[in-house]
Amino acid sequence: MESWVPLFKIFLNSPTPETEASQWLQQSFNASSTTPITTSSFLSLLSKPSDAIVIDDDDSSSSRPPRTKRVMFIETLPTMVQSRILSFLAFEHQRFCKRDLSRLARNVLSGNQELDFWVKRAARNLLDLLSESNYEWISCLSLDSGEEGVDEEFESVPGWLKEAAADANDVILPWLPILPDEFCSVTPFGSCEVSVDSSKKDGEDGKEEVNEVVEEMEIDCPANVPLDPEIHEKATCLKARIMNFESSLKTMGLADEIRQLCLDKGRDSFVILGLIEPWLADDETASVLISHLVNESEEELGWLSQVLCSVILPKLLLLEVPASRVLVAAIMEYCKLHPKAAVYALLFPLILRREGINNPICDVIARIIRECLHPAHVSAFCQKLLCGEKDERRLICLPCHQRLISGELVWTESLFNLFQIILNHNVHLTQDSVDHLVYQVQQLAENFSKSLKFGHFLLSLVTKCSPLLKSHKLSLIEAVENTSTLVTKSVLSKLSNL
16 A cells, blocks of 8 residues: 555645556566556556445434444545546556456445436546447446446457467467467457447347438438338427527427437437427527437437537537527536537537538537536547548437538637637547647648738647657747747747756
């Protein structure tokens, strides 16, 4: 335990615990110690069971003795330290065993019914990062399912070695007591292919894929799915009623009718929502609809996401003036409750807008990031947005709105302004994300040479990410020298001190 005391002091006192803890862990790997400093030993310490004395409020005035409860070591720490540790694990999740991280986060969430808000959010963010292949058991926190189906790459054989073994006729590493046939067999932790196949078997039919996050920014919806004339007529009637707002009470009843029509067994909610066109409603109607179209038992990447992408997303994709207060208030309330749906059904589509984001859209995205998402969640989102392949930039939208969304980022003043806001929100970007931002600065410095927003972004970048910019010092200085704004000298001054 003594060897971990410096690390826990960082979590307790440091203003930037993720970065300092990461540096300490890296420096301690080779240090001699009675207790080895490894990622596995750290998770083992956090999960170590301990006996805690619990005094119930109802029993404080009675003679009943305090009861003993079995808890993990992390649960005995102050809540602030717990949330910082979980944020650090999300920040450095690639260094740790995915299976052990998932088990730790689920045990934290299931072990205490009165869990601190920030601890719960940090644990859920950690699960989000580790659960791209199976969203079904996370969205409603079904903590007892899906544990062993996660693809375990941490302890698997590297892919390049598997390929070499498949092509080799003889033993690829002569000094190892292993045959090629044995080497190519399935590992004890399963493979990506096995995991995907087993997840498909759990579904009743292929129609369930409509509600999943889709790859390469395409909505996997059946084309020309026939609807009963009766359902088509009901959808047309609901569309007409949406356009005529009478009262909040009647709109609440309308929301119940839309939900029932869409979610009845065997119906394609995407097709029905496309017929109803709820995005055409005025802002007051839309705010009531999104508040009453869902309930807490719905899957976050199913119906909850479809509500956002059909009621709110089209309005924001076409936004040219500041959004109304009633609409923004409804969006904030919804995204706080369903942050994962907000990422895939709102943030990704908006930032990938074909024409690039403008100031009104930037303002809405910035509020969602500041008020609804944990910084670690934002860091993971930026990593996928900037460095992920197309199949990692997953989003949910109706097929009729795909034409408004691009496959690549369109860099505008507002997008640079958004990243400045993200940096100032104390989001710790990964090295890959920073490298990509530096590349964009090099490519676009001349185009935005007189843009003050671009200049402020550069100032935030060199201020907040200075430890990650040392290898880019000369190229950044060259790029910044092509700009001419009020902050150019300040940026160059900070670069010279790297």
